[in-house]
Amino acid sequence: EPVLRIYCSAQAHSSVDKAVRIAGIGIKNLVKIKTRSDFSMDPEELSAAIEKDLKAGFKPCCVVATLGTTGVTAIDPLREIGEICHRHGVWLHVDAALAGTALILPEYRWMIEGREYIDSFVFNPHKWMFTNFDCSAYFVKDASALIRTFEILPEYLKTRTRGQVNDYRDWGVPLGRRFRALKLWCVIRMYGxxxxxxxxxxxxxxxxxxxxxxxxxxxxxxxxxxxxxxxxxxxxxxxxxxxxxxxxxxxxxxxxxxxxxxxxxxxxxxxxxxxxxxxxxxxxxxxxxxxxxxxxxxxxxxxxxx
Ligand SMILES: Cc1ncc(COP(=O)(O)O)c(C=O)c1O
Structure with missing residues (x-):
């Protein structure tokens, strides 16, 4: 089995480190890519790191690009990163925890230029969309990748609606979940x-x-x-x-x-x-x-x- 490698910028949030540990990929397989002078990920460094890993027999698995890094709110260049991911068949996750909210402004849509390459995207309405803690909005291009990973079907959850509705327990780790979308819906309805x-x-x-x-x-x-x-x-x-x-x-x-x-x-x-x-x-x-x-x-x- 080839060893999986994950890539993010040196400015990415510590949750990426935590995730690779929890997923069993191991912190030594998280490659921190150097940033440019504006603290955004350097796509040339990313490309070189992936090439180097391929030569060494590793399997590049996922790149985490950040829109709005925790420290200084740097914006990683999505299109360039996306093209690299596409070339190598690597999953592109976008962490837009804070900055994602600004995508509602036409003048900030440039941040998501290259969005066709994104496989999954998360932003936190609890950070900057006036929604009480906690509420993270997660978008995924192809849910079947999640379902193949998380699906589990104990007897008592075999329902007659299977296949007709989204069983979100098969899209992530937790089974029980609160109706967080409701409060975000209220915020959107209230402010418009x-x-x-x-x-x-x-x-x-x-x-x-x-x-x-x-x-x-x-x-x-x-x-x-x-x-x-x-x-x-x-x-x-x-x-x-x-x-x-x-x-x-x-x-x-x-x-x-x-x-x-x-x-x-x-x-x-x-x-x-x-x-x-x-x-x-x-x-x-x-x-x-x-x-x-x-x-x-x-x-x-x-x-x-x-
Ligand atoms: C870029 C970024 N990603 C992820 C997180 C983690 O957010 P949460 O645990 O609230 O979802 C933060 C929080 O500071 C962040 O700045």
């Missing part, structure tokens, strides 16, 4: 397509304006492109080296979160401690973000004068 578009657009605009305000301050820097609603930034006091700057930013993050007035998460960008502001909450306004930005500046300069 136009309403959702307006809110999502507004969140992206707020992030853009925040990024503008940050770039106007000489003692702050934006550390990754602002594509959607995530702004990655750092405080850079004048007389601190890189390590000290990391520590100051960590202290700043904790001080802000301990204030109880706002909550920021962090990541590492090129190895450096980075703060992240994400505007995805249902009722967030420019005023909230402007007030937060004032608090961030004030707190930062109190910790370490510029």
């Amino acid at each position: 397509r136009e309403g959702l578009i307006k809110m999502v657009r507004n969140h992206i605009e707020i992030a853009r304006r925040l990024a503008e305000m940050i770039s106007q301050e000489p003692d702050f820097e934006i550390v990754a492109p602002v594509t959607l609603n995530t702004v990655c930034f750092r405080y850079i006091p004048r007389n601190a080296n890189s390590e000290e700057t990391d520590k100051i930013n960590e202290k700043l993050n904790h001080a802000l979160n301990d204030s109880g007035k706002m909550y920021l998460t962090h990541t590492k960008v090129n190895g450096r401690y980075t703060l992240r502001m994400v505007t995805a909450q249902t009722n967030v306004t420019m005023e909230h973000v402007a007030n937060s930005w004032n608090l961030i500046k004030e707190t930062a300069r109190n910790i370490s004068p510029r």
Whole structure:
């Protein structure tokens, strides 16, 4: 039996690591592909990794492309990745956990250019489509691949409707499942397509304006492109080296979160401690973000004068 290999970018979510472990493929068979300067997967590196694995006798099985990586919301180039997958008969899964919501905007449809290559796609309405936790929407091109994997038929589940309805227990791991689609349906009915578009657009605009305000301050820097609603930034006091700057930013993050007035998460960008502001909450306004930005500046300069 050839050893299966899975590919994702070095910026992909830890759930991919977890999945390959659970599936028994083994973490050593997860190949992390280098990213380009905008933190998206480098398709040339992907192609080279697959070629190399084929020569070594491995079986390339699946590529996980991310639309909106966890750290900096980078967008992997779907068409190029899709063409590589198609050439090698490899399953293409797209993780659009956060960014998938932006696909309701015509101006962000470019992210899904090459969608004909996608085998499965997931996004989380609980992240940015105003739906209470938890609700993940999963789309699959050919359900029979799932059914061949998961189907099991104990006596008490032999129903007369078999074959006439979708038995979703055969599409995934759990048997019992809650009716999560209902709350998403309610959200869509309540806001409507136009309403959702307006809110999502507004969140992206707020992030853009925040990024503008940050770039106007000489003692702050934006550390990754602002594509959607995530702004990655750092405080850079004048007389601190890189390590000290990391520590100051960590202290700043904790001080802000301990204030109880706002909550920021962090990541590492090129190895450096980075703060992240994400505007995805249902009722967030420019005023909230402007007030937060004032608090961030004030707190930062109190910790370490510029
Ligand atoms: C890109 C990406 N994929 C997957 C996940 C996991 O999402 P969940 O476990 O909520 O479905 C996250 C969460 O942060 C994410 O950012």
